[in-house]
Amino acid sequence: MVPTEAAVPLQNQSEILRPLPDFPDDIWSDHFDFFSQDQQVYDMYAKEIKMLKEEVRNMLLATENTITEKLSLIDIVQRLGISYHYGAEIANLVEKTFKVYANTKEYPDDLLSVALHFRLFRQHGFNISESIFYQFVETDGKFKESLSTDIKGLLSLYEAAQVRTHKDIILEEALAFAEANLKHVASYTSHSLAKQVNYTLKQALHKCIPRIEARHYISVYEEDECRNHLLLKFAKLDYNLLQMLYKQELSEIIRWGNESEIVSKLPYSRARLVESYFYGLGMFFEPQHSLGRIISAKTTALLTAIDDTYDSYGTLDELITFTDAIERWDAKEIDRLSICMRTSYLALLNVSDGVDNELTAQQRSYASDKYKDEWKQYARSSYIEALWFIPRELPAFPDYLSNGLVTSLCYLLIPTALLAMECATEDVYDWLSNYPKILVSLAKICRLTNDIGSYEREKQYRGTGIECYMKHYNVSELEAKKKFADIAEDAWKDINEEFLKLSTTIPTEILERFLNLARIVNVFYKQGVDGFTNPHNVVEPHIIDLLRDPINF
Numbered sequence: 001m002v003p004t005e006a007a008v009p010l011q012n013q014s015e016i017l018r019p020l021p022d023f024p025d026d027i028w029s030d031h032f033d034f035f036s037q038d039q040q041v042y043d044m045y046a047k048e049i050k051m052l053k054e055e056v057r058n059m060l061l062a063t064e065n066t067i068t069e070k071l072s073l074i075d076i077v078q079r080l081g082i083s084y085h086y087g088a089e090i091a092n093l094v095e096k097t098f099k100v101y102a103n104t105k106e107y108p109d110d111l112l113s114v115a116l117h118f119r120l121f122r123q124h125g126f127n128i129s130e131s132i133f134y135q136f137v138e139t140d141g142k143f144k145e146s147l148s149t150d151i152k153g154l155l156s157l158y159e160a161a162q163v164r165t166h167k168d169i170i171l172e173e174a175l176a177f178a179e180a181n182l183k184h185v186a187s188y189t190s191h192s193l194a195k196q197v198n199y200t201l202k203q204a205l206h207k208c209i210p211r212i213e214a215r216h217y218i219s220v221y222e223e224d225e226c227r228n229h230l231l232l233k234f235a236k237l238d239y240n241l242l243q244m245l246y247k248q249e250l251s252e253i254i255r256w257g258n259e260s261e262i263v264s265k266l267p268y269s270r271a272r273l274v275e276s277y278f279y280g281l282g283m284f285f286e287p288q289h290s291l292g293r294i295i296s297a298k299t300t301a302l303l304t305a306i307d308d309t310y311d312s313y314g315t316l317d318e319l320i321t322f323t324d325a326i327e328r329w330d331a332k333e334i335d336r337l338s339i340c341m342r343t344s345y346l347a348l349l350n351v352s353d354g355v356d357n358e359l360t361a362q363q364r365s366y367a368s369d370k371y372k373d374e375w376k377q378y379a380r381s382s383y384i385e386a387l388w389f390i391p392r393e394l395p396a397f398p399d400y401l402s403n404g405l406v407t408s409l410c411y412l413l414i415p416t417a418l419l420a421m422e423c424a425t426e427d428v429y430d431w432l433s434n435y436p437k438i439l440v441s442l443a444k445i446c447r448l449t450n451d452i453g454s455y456e457r458e459k460q461y462r463g464t465g466i467e468c469y470m471k472h473y474n475v476s477e478l479e480a481k482k483k484f485a486d487i488a489e490d491a492w493k494d495i496n497e498e499f500l501k502l503s504t505t506i507p508t509e510i511l512e513r514f515l516n517l518a519r520i521v522n523v524f525y526k527q528g529v530d531g532f533t534n535p536h537n538v539v540e541p542h543i544i545d546l547l548r549d550p551i552n553f
């Protein structure tokens with residue numbers, strides 16, 4: 001156990017010049033402080049869910065359905081957020097269907113079904129060829145003009161194109177074709193599908209946090225004339241039941257945040273405990289991943305405090321001592337630190353002690369060693385960034401990027417997410433230690449998307465990645481931002497490609513974390529904003545939907 005803070009004299013604070021940006025306050029204050037569960041309601045929901053779960057299982061396994069009907073049902077069940085109840089059954093069904101097609105090569109002939117088949121197979125790790133779209137393409141490689149009015153088909157095509165890899169040439173064309181025609185529909189507000197089209201163009205399914213999609217799709221499905229009442233009821237009950245669990249976990253995070261004082265004692269830092277928990281929920285939503293959510297949330301809250309210490313508070317003298325203390329990872333180091341840095345340092349050691357105890361008992365200490373190692377590497381890279389950016393001495397862009405991949409946090413957040421997953425064996429951690437392409441591509445998405453979103457704020461008090469690019473390649477701000485977005489979009493294709501390649505050797509449950517982290521970044525920083533620093537109107541509505549308001553019946 002780490003000792004508590006001792007009183008040590010401070011240097012003359014008034015002489016120190018600090019950037020101290022004016023971060024927006026916590027928008028949640030005491031919204032989520034305390035949650036008391038209504039046990040009666042909980043038991044009632046749980047009882048009904050148990051019955052409905054079996055009925056839906058029978059629907060999924062019904063033999064009389066055609067292949068297209070089966071895949072459509074799987075898609076609905078996934079989008080409603082209840083497929084985690086049937087992991088093995090769905091995996092089995094998708095695999096069987098894939099094998100049937102591999103033998104017969106007789107695919108459906110409508111765009112909606114073909115695109116749905118394609119997306120589902122790819123999302124389940126089956127590398128179906130894009131050649132199934134040949135039937136919709138003219139000899140010049142363009143999509144048939146007659147499809148431009150098939151709005152449901154175009155929506156399905158647009159979603160399918162999101163899982164494309166670098167090798168998918170037709171899907172590149174498909175994306176442009178679907179997007180252009182859907183934008184046209186979106187401009188006709190009276191069109192019955194305009195609302196859905198608008199939503200999809202803003203938030204593609206593949207890039208969306210699964211719980212956000214569940215909440216959204218429940219409301220879409222509720223208005224669908226062909227809805228199945230039983231499925232809808234199950235989805236709503238399950239959603240609300242899980243939300244009760246999340247509320248309890250969030251109260252625990254807030255209690256921990258208060259006890260560790262990482263918010264109250266760091267006035268210069270962003271108070272983002274609720275957003276940090278929302279991050280953890282984005283990584284895992286299934287009930288069995290409670291510990292994964294909690295550790296991810298605490299690590300994100302610690303990262304917020306420590307990132308702000310490097311970027312918005314510390315002087316270079318203080319930061320070299322702080323970095324060295326993290327390297328030594330020893331409670332005795334606190335006497336060397338300035339007061340504000342002691343709080344986050346102690347909180348870090350305490351969280352890590354908890355992780356150590358848990359993992360030693362499970363004989364998985366290799367995972368907690370990785371946790372500490374990545375924290376140390378993150379601290380070293382943050383210090384290097386401070387050396388460049390505090391005096392605004394912009395490095396060459398490739399140097400910035402290779403260091404920035406570490407400060408993107410992915411190299412720490414992925415091993416953190418795997419701490420509580422028993423399938424994350426020593427082999428998986430060894431694989432991670434070699435920085436596989438899926439991890440590096442993820443880090444590119446996080447680094448560059450964050451750089452676009454936080455540029456306006458950060459350029460006011462320090463150097464930035466965008467400025468490094470502008471200087472290195474002698475381009476405008478607009479060109480640099482466009483290039484960052486293009487690199488990130490390309491990195492999504494890498495992730496999709498690696499997901500397919502790795503799905504035979506790495507458990508899908510683990511690969512899903514990479515996708516989820518990319519999705520979280522997409523939701524927080526979409527359209528060039530910084531929704532972590534300014535959650536208002538960005539992640540705020542999602543936090544209300546996912547963590548505060550249950551669904552009405």
Ligand SMILES: CC(C)=CCC/C(C)=C/COP(=O)(O)OP(=O)(O)O
Nearest residue numbers: 300303304307311407450454524532
């Ligand atoms: C959505 C996620 C992954 C949140 C993690 C929390 C965190 C510390 C963000 C850093 O934001 P920043 O804009 O200050 O980052 P940087 O200092 O790298 O620019």
